[in-house]
Amino acid sequence: EDQVTQSPEALRLQEGESSSLNCSYTVSGLRGLFWYRQDPGKGPEFLFTLYSAGEEKEKERLKATLTKKESFLHITAPKPEDSATYLCAWVTGAGSYQLTFGKGTKLSVIP
């Protein structure tokens, strides 16, 4: 059975304290792994898509990486405005574009 697990469920960081969020998967036929940010009461905001092991993408203080079994979202020197829930999602199967979401990591950055 395909499974994706996000860890930790919640993370509290001091402003400037770098860390990583994890999305581990046992999905056959992975065609893409996605990262989203979701603020309370809003829809998910697209961050990154990763397609193959070894791929990396960066955006401001965020960097996403992908291996054969997991993806990391690295947050460098976070600020309070980075506080949100970070979701990973994946797509499998030829011709399929439906996303299956993990449960998310709720990040709180304390000033």
Next chain:
Amino acid sequence: SAVISQKPSRDICQRGTSLTIQCQVDSQVTMMFWYRQQPGQSLTLIATANQGSEATYESGFVIDKFPISRPNLTFSTLTVSNMSPEDSSIYLCSALDTEAFFGQGTRLTVV
């Protein structure tokens, strides 16, 4: 990236009634989807909205309860029928452009 407008943003409805949620995309997109996010949970795919044909529903979701229309490549509606308190949730529209983008969601409360 595509911009998705969803309305209403929130509503409080009586049980037994129906609510139709509208999703408008500012450009033509190949695929549109509807998701549900229950309180404190991640997103679950309800169905793929197919242009000009019946929607494709995921396990646990049926057309009689969640009828979906997609008359063209920029617009879709989801109706939540014969509502009960268990239908209280956030309903999200998603469109596939270069990536998968989301509307801001409709927060539905059934009383």
